[in-house]
Amino acid sequence: MSSNLLSSGLSLFLIAGLAGCSGTSPVQPQPSITVSLTAPTTTVQAGRSVQLTASVSNASNTTVIWEVNGISGGNSTLGTITTSGLYTAPLEQPNPATVVVLAAAAADTSASAVVNFTIGPPVAVAITPKAVTVLTGSTFAFTSTVDNASDKSVSWFVNGIKGGNSTFGTISILGLYTAPPTSPASSTVSVTAVSNTDPDRSDTASVTIAFPPAIVVSVTPSNSALQTGTSEQFSATVVNASTTAVIWKVAGVTGGDGTVGHISASGFYSAPSVVPDPATVVISAVSQADQTVSGTATVTLSLAPPPVSVTVSPKTANVQVGRTQQFNATVDHASDTSVSWQVNDVPGGNSTVGTISNLGVYTGPSAVPTPSTVQIKAVSNQDSSMSDLASVTIQPDISVSVTPSTTNLILGQSQQFTANVSNSSNQSVTWSIAGANCSGAGCGVITTGGNYTAPGSIPTPNPFVTVTATSSVNPSVFGVATVKITPVPTPTVQISGASHVALNTQYIYTATVSLDLMNQGVTWSLVCLQDSEGIPDCANIDDSGTHGDNDMDNFTLAPNTSNIALTIVLQTPNPTDTGEKFLLRLTATSVATGSDGTHGIATIDISAP
Incomplete structure (x- = not known):
């Protein structure tokens, strides 16, 4: 168009020159037409508009003709411009990115002005994610990204409604979408983020609104058999709920009671001390998200047998280093009567405190430990909480x-x-x-x-x-x-007693025999050595006082007799002998003999009176 405008002006200029050479009076030259053009910016983002202002001077016709890169009114690739000068950049950045906008005076198209615009990349909006399923009444957070704009904010729409509504769901200025409590007729809605910089720029995500699946509660174990006074841990699994918390009940009673047993908030059940009637109770786990939904388990209760008991014998023992001691364990009220042995809580013991076999044979260490007393423990293999103790004192070797x-x-x-x-x-x-x-x-x-x-x-x-x-x-x-x-030596005999006696008086004589191993004693004999006349018949002396004769009798005491009672009696029929004196010899002979057969002999001479 500019070439057309240029040719027309040239023709006009030539016509005006010929008229001036005629013979008529000269025409006064007119001022040149000029065009001025202003724009608020020389950078326009793709898809955006900018208002240009053109002024025509020295012409009665101030209309201008607009071109973009020589194309009247522009096009979709380079951008368009209205007759009033509103330039709209193309939706996509051209290549090259610079365009020329020209305003030519309609009165003289050779008079013009231009503005060079740089077309920036368009605003780009992206939503993440592009598709999502949201349960009724639930929320979902969308994120938006705005590129090529200093203002990154967007406006949110649901099904074309800014901020949404109760039918299709609502969305906050931050992109938090809240699904409606019930699904709309069409279960799919659109969520759109529109750039606040360029409202023509947006992105859309698809939301499928679904009803949540039914809450399901299951209890593990589902069946159990317990004895009175025992306990068991139950666990609840909750799916399809906003919270997995449950309320535990026993026979419909929250937390249970003393009759049916108690259950903690964590599901730990403690059976009662007495079997209830009926003996089977129901454990319930009620969903806190929906208390109409629960899971159950059954517990069958029975009377517990007496507790397992362990008795170790002996309770105490002294064991020399390196020596052994047998311990025995008696386990009552258990089907498994075996035990595990420990020394100072060490299974089987060790070389420091001694070892113990599976049969309870304890072997002391090679040296006395510190302290010297150790503990022997027998632990029930059926119930490891039951045990009994014995103590062993380790002593030096005997x-x-x-x-x-x-x-x-x-x-x-x-x-x-x-x-x-x-x-x-x-x-x-x-x-x-x-x-x-x-x-x-x-x-x-x-x-x-x-x-x-x-x-x-x-x-x-x-x-x-x-x-x-x-x-x-x-x-x-x-x-x-x-x-x-x-060899046995010959026994020795000693006699003790008076060597002078009076008539008619009793005296005791004692014989002591050495080496009388069998305590056989002695035999006694009494002889008259002589009377005062020197005659050895000792007439008128009677050793017993009862014989009535005038002779001195020899007599022997029975064996094992070491004492003799001797009485010297003067015979009364011989009064003429009252002044007579006698010498007697008392002999003690041991019954025992030495290895050579020799008896021991002792004598004592007695004068009388």
């Missing part, structure tokens, strides 16, 4: 000593031996004897109390016998004593 450690005994002689068991409260021992050249009774005999009696004959050629005391606590520990068996 030793046995025998007193006397050596002695000499004659045949048949006895000796009391004693044994001391160190580091043990149990002092009991077992006594035994043995010899290199004897066996059985040939070595002698020893009582359970340690009283040893030498044999009746000497073991030959080795006359030694070993006396052994063996610990009852640990039969591997013993002490010994050595006994040398010697």
